Amino acid sequence: MTTNVPLLQETGSTARDEGPLADAQAQLAAAVATLGYEPGLHELLARPRREMTVSIPLRRDDGSVEVLTGHRVQHNFSRGPAKGGVRYSPRVSLDEVRALAMWMTWKCALLDVPYGGAKGGITVDPRRYTRPEIERLTRRYTSEILPIIGPDKDVPAPDIGTDEQTMAWMMDTYSVSSGYTVPGVVTGKPVALGGSLGRASATSAGVVHIALAALEHRGITATRSTAAVQGFGKVGADAALFLAEAGVRVVAVSDQYGAVHQQDGLNIHTLQQHAAATGSVVGFPGAEAISGEELLTLDVDLLVPAAVEGVLTGANSRDVRARVIVEGANGPTTAEADRILADRDVLVVPDILANAGGVIVSYFEWVQSNQAYWWSRQEVDDRLARRMHTAWHHLLDAAAARGLTLREAATVTAVERVADAHRTRGLYP
Numbered sequence: 014m015t016t017n018v019p020l021l022q023e024t025g026s027t028a029r030d031e032g033p034l035a036d037a038q039a040q041l042a043a044a045v046a047t048l049g050y051e052p053g054l055h056e057l058l059a060r061p062r063r064e065m066t067v068s069i070p071l072r073r074d075d076g077s078v079e080v081l082t083g084h085r086v087q088h089n090f091s092r093g094p095a096k097g098g099v100r101y102s103p104r105v106s107l108d109e110v111r112a113l114a115m116w117m118t119w120k121c122a123l124l125d126v127p128y129g130g131a132k133g134g135i136t137v138d139p140r141r142y143t144r145p146e147i148e149r150l151t152r153r154y155t156s157e158i159l160p161i162i163g164p165d166k167d168v169p170a171p172d173i174g175t176d177e178q179t180m181a182w183m184m185d186t187y188s189v190s191s192g193y194t195v196p197g198v199v200t201g202k203p204v205a206l207g208g209s210l211g212r213a214s215a216t217s218a219g220v221v222h223i224a225l226a227a228l229e230h231r232g233i234t235a236t237r238s239t240a241a242v243q244g245f246g247k248v249g250a251d252a253a254l255f256l257a258e259a260g261v262r263v264v265a266v267s268d269q270y271g272a273v274h275q276q277d278g279l280n281i282h283t284l285q286q287h288a289a290a291t292g293s294v295v296g297f298p299g300a301e302a303i304s305g306e307e308l309l310t311l312d313v314d315l316l317v318p319a320a321v322e323g324v325l326t327g328a329n330s331r332d333v334r335a336r337v338i339v340e341g342a343n344g345p346t347t348a349e350a351d352r353i354l355a356d357r358d359v360l361v362v363p364d365i366l367a368n369a370g371g372v373i374v375s376y377f378e379w380v381q382s383n384q385a386y387w388w389s390r391q392e393v394d395d396r397l398a399r400r401m402h403t404a405w406h407h408l409l410d411a412a413a414a415r416g417l418t419l420r421e422a423a424t425v426t427a428v429e430r431v432a433d434a435h436r437t438r439g440l441y442p
């Protein structure tokens with residue numbers, strides 16, 4: 014959400030097969046078939062419980078008014094309040110938000126955090142607006158969706174194009190309207206306002222816990238392995254850093270403007286400084302420029318897609334040479350690519366496990382905010398590591414027991430937990 018960084022030329026985005034909602038629905042249908050659920054239960058799990066689309070009139074700094082569109086989709090509440098990020102991107106559509114909300118339901122169930130799933134977004138390119146404009150946009154969006162959010166209803170968090178400042182504005186808008194401070198209405202807020210220590214890097218830390226476990230599972234020694242990371246934002250940049258700190262040679266990273274490659278390993282710390290100063294990884298001294306597409310098919314042990322959905326497709330997944338893929342992003346692998354990669358025995362660790370570190374520490378933050386009692390960084394990090402490793406081992410066991418891929422087993426496990434909660438509560442009236 015930087016407004017002072019010069020706008021760079023974007024590289025063309027990769028084609029998706031059918032879009033994230035088709036992928037999410039296909040994954041659910043496969044899980045329902047495995048579980049033998051009746052059509053009524055399938056439909057209940059397939060359809061969001063509540064959707065809100067809002068017009069957001071924005072007064073620009075020059076006095077003109079522009080009307081933008083935002084959404085909040087609450088997919089399921091059977092296991093608790095809805096939970097999910099808010100995305101600011103020109104690609105945001107209602108169908109994308111629906112898919113992301115459904116994946117949040119499965120992620121929370123898989124990691125056994127007591128939430129349902131939600132997602133929100135505004136169709137906007139935040140880099141084209143000033144900071145005061147983004148603040149007004151955020152406050153108006155928050156006030157439009159205010160009736161359906163709250164610490165016991167639906168708890169937003171940052172996602173693509175939003176950050177802890179966005180959450181601070183959302184929390185303040187909600188609190189002003191309530192007449193008192195409500196820190197538990199959002200997570201991923203600044204530590205000074207009740208954010209949790211360790212939340213900012215939690216998704217990346219979780220990705221790396223799982224990546225190291227997955228490499229080991231495939232008999233690959235981390236300190237002799239290589240990795241490529243797509244996306245250098247809140248998830249990708251720290252995932253690359255933590256991989257490098259664990260001794261993995263990170264040979265390539267990309268962002269929406271291009272990719273950089275260095276066979277003897279990129280210095281991720283210096284690269285983060287370069288990206289902070291210039292707005293992109295492009296032009297990093299000492300590295301060779303490659304295309305974002307080339308990064309996906311490099312000869313590496315580990316590929317971490319940590320940008321957007323639908324980047325590993327039927328068209329490029331036969332050329333992927335990584336032996337392990339750990340999904341930092343939500344939905345980076347299309348249903349067709351999933352089948353191809355499974356046939357080629359590439360280990361794909363699904364998003365709903367791999368990037369769950371963010372929602373786990375969001376849950377810790379919500380618990381702390383609601384109790385006004387704060388944990389140490391060590392406590393947060395230890396609890397995160399424990400939950401990620403426990404979920405990883407459960408998933409390996411479930412996949413082996415049922416003869417499924419990790420994604421199939423993850424979805425089946427999660428869908429079963431949500432369906433069990435729904436059936437135990439019963440249908441009202």
Ligand code: NAD
Pocket residue numbers: 025026027171172173174175216243244245246247248249267268269270305319320321322341342343344368369371372
């Ligand atoms: P971000 O906005 O901080 O960063 C996104 C990065 O992806 C940027 O570096 C951008 O330049 C890059 N990018 C965009 N399109 C690209 C393309 N076609 N090729 C290469 N790079 C591209 O967003 P984020 O919070 O890091 O989220 C990234 C992904 O992780 C999303 O799928 C998001 O839903 C998921 N995720 C985020 C969190 C979180 O805590 N932030 C948690 C779980 C999952």
